[in-house]
Amino acid sequence: VTRRLLVVDDEPDIREVAATALGLLGGYEVRTAGSGADALDALRDEVPDAVLLDVQMPGMDGPTTLAAIRGDADAAMAGVPVIVFTANAPARTREQVESLGVAGIVAKPFDPVTLGDEVARLLGWA
Amino acid sequence: VPTDVDAAAVVPPVPPLPPDEDERLAAVRALALVGTPPEERFDRITRLAAQVFDVPIVLVNLVDADELWMKSCVGLGGGPHPREDSFCTWAILDAAGMVVHDATRDRRFAANPAVTGPPHVRAYAGHPVGYRGRRVGTLCVVDTRPRDWRRHELRLLADLSGWVERELAAADLERATAELAASERRLHALLRSLPDAVVCFDRAGTVLTFNPAAESLFRRRAAEVVGGPIADLVTAPYRDTVAAGLAWRAGLDEGVMYQAEVDAACAEGAAVPIDVLVGELEGREGEVFVAVARDITARREVERMKDDFVAVVSHELRTPLTSIRASLALLATGRLGDLDPAAERMVRIAATNSERLVRLVNDVLDLDRLRTGRMPLAMTTVDVAGVCRTAVDGVAGRAAEAGVALCLEPPSAPVLADPDRMVQVLTNLLGNAITFSPPGGTVAVAGSASGEEVELCVADEGRGIPEADLRTIFAPFVQVDASDAREKAGTGLGLAIAREIVEAHGGHIWAESPEGGGARFHVTLPTADGGPAGEAP
Numbered sequence: 001v002t003r004r005l006l007v008v009d010d011e012p013d014i015r016e017v018a019a020t021a022l023g024l025l026g027g028y029e030v031r032t033a034g035s036g037a038d039a040l041d042a043l044r045d046e047v048p049d050a051v052l053l054d055v056q057m058p059g060m061d062g063p064t065t066l067a068a069i070r071g072d073a074d075a076a077m078a079g080v081p082v083i084v085f086t087a088n089a090p091a092r093t094r095e096q097v098e099s100l101g102v103a104g105i106v107a108k109p110f111d112p113v114t115l116g117d118e119v120a121r122l123l124g125w126a
Numbered sequence: 127v128p129t130d131v132d133a134a135a136v137v138p139p140v141p142p143l144p145p146d147e148d149e150r151l152a153a154v155r156a157l158a159l160v161g162t163p164p165e166e167r168f169d170r171i172t173r174l175a176a177q178v179f180d181v182p183i184v185l186v187n188l189v190d191a192d193e194l195w196m197k198s199c200v201g202l203g204g205g206p207h208p209r210e211d212s213f214c215t216w217a218i219l220d221a222a223g224m225v226v227h228d229a230t231r232d233r234r235f236a237a238n239p240a241v242t243g244p245p246h247v248r249a250y251a252g253h254p255v256g257y258r259g260r261r262v263g264t265l266c267v268v269d270t271r272p273r274d275w276r277r278h279e280l281r282l283l284a285d286l287s288g289w290v291e292r293e294l295a296a297a298d299l300e301r302a303t304a305e306l307a308a309s310e311r312r313l314h315a316l317l318r319s320l321p322d323a324v325v326c327f328d329r330a331g332t333v334l335t336f337n338p339a340a341e342s343l344f345r346r347r348a349a350e351v352v353g354g355p356i357a358d359l360v361t362a363p364y365r366d367t368v369a370a371g372l373a374w375r376a377g378l379d380e381g382v383m384y385q386a387e388v389d390a391a392c393a394e395g396a397a398v399p400i401d402v403l404v405g406e407l408e409g410r411e412g413e414v415f416v417a418v419a420r421d422i423t424a425r426r427e428v429e430r431m432k433d434d435f436v437a438v439v440s441h442e443l444r445t446p447l448t449s450i451r452a453s454l455a456l457l458a459t460g461r462l463g464d465l466d467p468a469a470e471r472m473v474r475i476a477a478t479n480s481e482r483l484v485r486l487v488n489d490v491l492d493l494d495r496l497r498t499g500r501m502p503l504a505m506t507t508v509d510v511a512g513v514c515r516t517a518v519d520g521v522a523g524r525a526a527e528a529g530v531a532l533c534l535e536p537p538s539a540p541v542l543a544d545p546d547r548m549v550q551v552l553t554n555l556l557g558n559a560i561t562f563s564p565p566g567g568t569v570a571v572a573g574s575a576s577g578e579e580v581e582l583c584v585a586d587e588g589r590g591i592p593e594a595d596l597r598t599i600f601a602p603f604v605q606v607d608a609s610d611a612r613e614k615a616g617t618g619l620g621l622a623i624a625r626e627i628v629e630a631h632g633g634h635i636w637a638e639s640p641e642g643g644g645a646r647f648h649v650t651l652p653t654a655d656g657g658p659a660g661e662a663p
Contacts, residue, residue, distance in 0.1 A: 013453075025459065109451055
């Protein structure tokens with residue numbers, strides 16, 4: 001079974017590197033979104049097996065996007081497992097995303113070689 | 127019966143010097159009236175004496191080293207006169223003064239030019255005038271006819287010389303007053319022109335003075351503030367600090383200063399951050415304190431900008447670094463296509479250096495947070511042995527690569543610490559030790575625990591550290607020998623971070639380099655007060 005992931009990050013290069021690491025190395029089927037709003041659109045189109053969400057983004061940031069996902073009328077979308085990416089986020093932001101229900105937190109910069117395994121471990125797929 | 131002295135035949139005796147001549151001259155100089163013009167306060171005495179004694183000449187003379195200075199004169203021109211010819215030189219030898227009834231019959235004066243020529247002195251009565259206990263000069267009355275000085279006349283002369291003395295002393299007082307006033311004017315000018323706010327207050331905390339810089343800093347007029355409590359000059363949260371400072375000050379030695387950063391309570395409820403230095407002034411009215419305050423709004427702003435700058439820069443650096451490092455790491459796997467050996471080498475160099483840059487950014491950010499106190503420490507009671515084990519496990523790979531053996535014999539003792547941060551300290555120390563160890567060498571982690579503190583020691587068998595560098599190595603970006611390529615792999619911040627972390631825990635860190643080689647880094651931490659391991663305080 002090929003698991004489907006949605007990678008949400010405002011940095012196109014990081015999106016591409018993460019998509020390559022997870023797709024080419026990890027064997028996942030990867031879609032990407034460049035903003036919180038795009039992510040919500042993509043989720044309404046198709047709910048993947050998990051979402052990898054960046055915390056610091058302009059416009060809708062990670063916690064706002066996560067709150068919108070959790071509050072969505074579609075139960076599948078509201079319940080999608082989410083892993084957040086964070087580059088030294090303040091403790092309060094961590095608590096905020098944790099209170100909204102996340103499968104795990106991955107520190108940035110991540111190691112692309114082990115990223116796929118890390119995601120599988122956090123989601124209990126390993 | 128005295129007979130007329132033949133002036134030409136007599137050699138006049140030289141007047142002897144008073145026994146206290148040096149001190150007397152010092153008093154004359156201290157008086158500082160020699161060379162000054164006539165003054166009414168002396169002239170009124172000489173005029174009065176001329177009338178009362180019915181004499182043509184009255185003088186107030188000051189006897190200086192070589193000449194007389196006629197400070198006040200009736201009947202003569204005033205100014206200087208050679209000392210050896212003067213009657214007064216003789217008059218100051220005796221506390222009672224000197225009287226001459228007929229100078230032509232006195233062998234001391236018969237040949238005196240003032241006797242043989244104008245003004246043809248015949249009779250003289252001089253009484254010394256004292257200043258600071260020395261006979262600095264005389265008040266003398268002079269007649270051109272021989273004269274018997276009556277006893278009541280001599281008493282009057284003594285009284286008048288007492289008046290002259292009063293005037294001399296008054297001059298002293300006036301000069302002191304003028305000097306005091308001048309000094310006070312200078313002090314006021316200084317206080318007015320100082321850019322710092324200066325506020326004096328007494329033991330009870332009542333404001334005594336408030337300079338113009340204080341008026342502009344607090345935006346309050348001196349008249350509104352003086353007489354009120356000093357505590358009203360700071361915002362409410364700092365009033366207790368001021369009260370405590372006043373009470374605390376009582377027990378201190380003189381000259382000890384108290385420094386604090388507080389918020390000034392300005393007009394219209396505004397608050398301005400200030401740096402205050404409080405010292406004690408000696409005052410006759412009791413203790414007086416002086417507070418010197420400076421507006422540090424700009425400094426705070428610069429600090430805030432620097433903090434923001436460091437945070438923004440490190441975040442902005444991390445974002446592209448994440449992409450660079452990740453794409454290089456992916457390339458290096460070979461899964462994106464085979465690389466020929468030269469290309470693989472280049473990718474590895476790029477990857478290694480991007481790793482180093484990431485570490486540098488992380489270290490700069492860590493050091494900045496530690497120094498600004500924005501690195502929260504998650505303190506729990508942990509066994510120091512576990513912390514050591516975690517750190518050693520973390521560097522095991524590097525040690526194996528370098529062919530260095532790790533020897534772990536840590537003490538077991540509970541410490542109150544942030545375990546992640548203490549692992550960071552030990553990782554930095556172990557990393558250095560491995561880097562500088564020769565292949566086949568051993569890096570040992572050992573230590574001891576006493577009742578109050580735990581001491582850890584990371585020892586290597588490398589080349590050691592020169593004595594002169596043992597202290598400076600804890601400063602940021604200091605490397606012992608920059609020519610050593612092994613050091614270049616480090617960020618230069620590891621030891622600075624280690625020190626900040628250890629000191630934030632209330633511990634100490636230092637290095638030593640025993641003879642025979644090797645470096646030893648010691649860390650002490652206070653032991654936890656008996657709390658069970660793993661439980662947060």
